Amino acid sequence: MQVYQEKKQIKAEIEQLKSKQITIGFVPTMGALHQGHLTLVKEALGNNDKVVVSIFVNPTQFNNTTDLEKYPRTLNSDVVLLETVSKNDILVYAPTVEDIYEGNTVSQNFDFDGLEQEMEGKFRPGHFNGVGTVVKRLFEIVKPDKAYFGKKDFQQLAIIKKMVDKYQIPVNIVGCKIHRETNGLAMSSRNTRLTKEQKEAAPFIYKTLITAKRQFGTKSANKVIHWVGKQFANHEVLKLEYFIIADAETLKPIKRKSNKKAYRAFIAVFADDIRLIDNIALN
Ligand code: PAF
Numbered sequence: 001m002q003v004y005q006e007k008k009q010i011k012a013e014i015e016q017l018k019s020k021q022i023t024i025g026f027v028p029t030m031g032a033l034h035q036g037h038l039t040l041v042k043e044a045l046g047n048n049d050k051v052v053v054s055i056f057v058n059p060t061q062f063n064n065t066t067d068l069e070k071y072p073r074t075l076n077s078d079v080v081l082l083e084t085v086s087k088n089d090i091l092v093y094a095p096t097v098e099d100i101y102e103g104n105t106v107s108q109n110f111d112f113d114g115l116e117q118e119m120e121g122k123f124r125p126g127h128f129n130g131v132g133t134v135v136k137r138l139f140e141i142v143k144p145d146k147a148y149f150g151k152k153d154f155q156q157l158a159i160i161k162k163m164v165d166k167y168q169i170p171v172n173i174v175g176c177k178i179h180r181e182t183n184g185l186a187m188s189s190r191n192t193r194l195t196k197e198q199k200e201a202a203p204f205i206y207k208t209l210i211t212a213k214r215q216f217g218t219k220s221a222n223k224v225i226h227w228v229g230k231q232f233a234n235h236e237v238l239k240l241e242y243f244i245i246a247d248a249e250t251l252k253p254i255k256r257k258s259n260k261k262a263y264r265a266f267i268a269v270f271a272d273d274i275r276l277i278d279n280i281a282l283n
Contacts, residue, residue: 001092003079017050023146024050024144025047026138028053028135029056031073032073032192033189034192041086043176045090047174053091056134062127063127079092100137108133110129112128114250115128119155120277136169139169144171146174149173149175149176150175155251183203185199185206204231205276208232212265220257224265228240237271241275246263246264246265248262262282262283264279
């Protein structure tokens with residue numbers, strides 16, 4: 001499998017492929033790949049001739065330096081894992097910070113029509129400017145026909161769709177369902193950092209979401225929010241950062257339930273310094 005470290009090289013290769021009408025799918029990642037990523041790659045391979053997987057821990061989207069330092073970096077085993085999916089049709093782009101930022105490691109300021117101000121935007125200031133900056137650059141380099149993002153980062157997916165629309169970037173954004181462990185825990189690169197005790201506790205997050213969804217059928221949003229707060233109040237391992245029920249389109253917190261709207265519940269939880277997020281469709 002070819003691993004490209006420089007944009008100059010991968011751009012030349014992609015230009016060649018495009019001149020032969022070969023379609024390009026794109027799966028941007030920060031590495032530490034797991035089955036969830038592989039599902040995205042398989043879906044991309046099903047709908048495109050070649051797939052580019054980028055592996056880049058993007059410094060500008062981290063608002064916490066410890067989180068950035070501790071983020072797992074496992075390029076060699078990532079490549080081995082990708083080879084189990086396809087040896088010939090995947091191109092890996094694993095650039096350096098210099099290759100992406102050219103000596104100016106700062107984010108562009110975006111206006112995503114308010115989507116960036118909710119949830120992750122509130123708790124991780126600057127995060128979505130960093131995500132927008134790197135994804136826009138990666139799109140300019142890879143020029144994919146389709147790009148694949150998981151719904152675990154539902155707000156990120158909404159923001160990328162908004163960015164593509166606003167900047168008229170010619171790429172189709174495909175949202176893919178959340179991949180879970182058999183115990184319900186949403187797959188995440190950060191899961192590799194969980195201790196045994198934290199791993200055993202973490203499925204509680206999804207279990208709580210499922211019950212919240214059931215309750216939302218008959219109870220007010222406030223009652224559900226209160227109930228979720230209580231579940232975590234005295235939890236020995238998991239600390240709730242937020243639980244929000246929001247309009248699935250605007251991502252604004254629910255005011256009054258309406259049958260005409262789609263709602264989603266979003267949660268962020270800490271296990272020590274490891275931050276886990278998840279979400280679920282409510283109706
Ligand atoms: O979801 C991620 O892994 C990252 O936010 C992304 C989209 C690769 C940008 O760095």
